[in-house]
Amino acid sequence: MSQLAVQVDTVLLKVASRCNIDCTYCYVYNMGDEGWRNMPALVSEETISAICRRLAEVCQWQSRRFATVLHGGEPLMLGAKRLKKLLMSLRAVLSSDYPIAIQTNGILLTPEIIEVCDQFDATLSVSVDGPAAVHDRFRIGKKGEGTHAQTIAGISRLKEHPNSKRLFTGILAVIDPFSDPVGVYHYLKELNAPSIDFLYRDGNHSKLPFGKRSLESTEYAQWLTTVLDLYLRDPSPPCIRFLDDLIKLSLGGQGTKEGLGENEYGIFIIDSDGSVAKNDTLKSTAPGADRFEEKWSVHSHSLIDILTTDEFRSYYSLxxxxxxxxxxxxxxxVCGGGMPLHRWRDDNGLDNPSVYCADQQFLIGAIRKRIKLAGHTA
Ligand code: SF4
Known part of the structure; x- marks a missing residue:
């Protein structure tokens, strides 16, 4: 194995480049990048074979287990039959100690699809931003209608499965800083997901995130600090990955995901046409910002060769x-400078602190204060 090569942690497979809903904040469809129009709506069998062949090479090449995450668009637009073929092909090269996860809006979760996930040991994380009034503000259908009821119905079907405890791994919630954090916390906790992950909204120095008045304002940190206090007081709290990581990092430990701390993560995208791309959240900075200069594809390139190139390393160092x-x-x-997309400014690219710098400082300060009050050293 080359010492210069990046190790793979997560491969995001864009198995569908279309979505069944139309969230207004979506970086794929509603932030100016039109790249999805050139992609096949669904990944083809030929591309699935090429992906599996390339992933098998990575398994041979590195001992570290990596996660494969099915993403979209909406990955469940594949339908049960195609999903079954895809998971069967992936499992033929990825043993059960390689996690396969699906990030979904939950609406298309049918008993048949859930059964297929169970059969091939694929887990499901569902996007829910909070109670209906919070969720339906941005997570809307093609006619502008709310999607909350359909998402919750999908989660209910998932919970009815006898192996739901293993299948349902978490909730992904994008923060609305105007929402009531107390209501959102209790609502998401009641959904009984084993883990909740809160996400900052996309945005950058040239296009401030929704709800941020200025670079100095701390709306997101204040919202998260209210959640933090509920979390710390709760005798039976859910697991909140974002806060857990910040607390662990403040105590000198390690984080678990990109965007916090200084750990490096080998993450890349394979699009529905088989092309290899950077983390696609970069689409929110400028059209095409997620594409490499080199036109890499699993049809023609080995992932290991890609991982050893200067261009991939320079993406990795972002x-x-x-x-x-x-x-x-x-x-x-602790902070790690945030996600690259949040550092963007039109005139100087990524050479900036996170647009959430003030929020991060406020929140980390709040965590340190509470750690100190609890008698620990932060
Ligand atoms: S300057 Fe701001 S964005 Fe950069 S590491 Fe510190 S808190 Fe994070």
């Missing part, structure tokens, strides 16, 4: 912030 402010920041080890 995880570390380059701005002087971040490099000198006393909270760099």
């Amino acid at each position: 995880q570390h912030p380059t701005s002087e402010k971040c490099k000198a920041c006393s909270e760099l080890k």
Whole structure:
């Protein structure tokens, strides 16, 4: 194995480049990038074979287990039959210690699809932003209608499965800083998912995230600090990955996901045509920002060869912030400079602190204060 090659942690498979709903904040369809129009609506059998062949090579090449996440668009637009073929092909090269996860809006979760996931040991995380009034503000259908009821119905079907405890791994919630954090916390907790992950909204220095008045304002941190206090007081809290990581990092431990801390993660996308791309959240910065200069594809390139190129390494190094402010920041080890997409400014690219810098400092400060009050050293 080359010492210079990046190790793979997560492969995101864009198995559907279309979605059954039309969330207004979606970086794939509603933030200016039109790349999805050139992609096959659904991944073909030929592309699935090429993906599996390339993933098998990675399994041979590195001992570290990596996760494969089916993404979209909406991955369940594949339908039960195609999903079964895809998972069967993936499982033929990925043993059960390689997690396969699906990120879905939950609406198309039928008993048949859930059964297929169970059969091939694929887990499901569902996007829910909160109670109906919060969720339906942005997560809408093609005619502008709310989608909350359909998503919750999908989760109910998932929970009815005898192996739901293993299948249903979590909820992904995008923060609306105008929503009531107390109501959102209790609502998501009641859904009984083993884990909840909160996400900052997309945005950058040239296009401030929804709800942020200025670079100095801390709307998201205040919202999250209210959740933090509920979480710390709750005798039976759910697992909240974002807060857990911040707490662990503040105590000198390690985070588990990109966007916090200084760990490096080998993550890339395979699009529905088999092309290899960067993390597609970069689409929110500028059209085509998720594409490599090289036109790599699983049809013609080995992933291992791609991972050893200078271009891939320079994409990989984007995880570390380059701005002087971040490099000198006393909270760099905890914050990590945030996600690259949040560092973007039209005139100087990514050479900036996160657009959530003030929020991160506020939130990390709040965590340190509470750790100190609890008698620990942060
Ligand atoms: S984004 Fe802000 S808080 Fe985070 S490392 Fe950079 S300067 Fe520090």
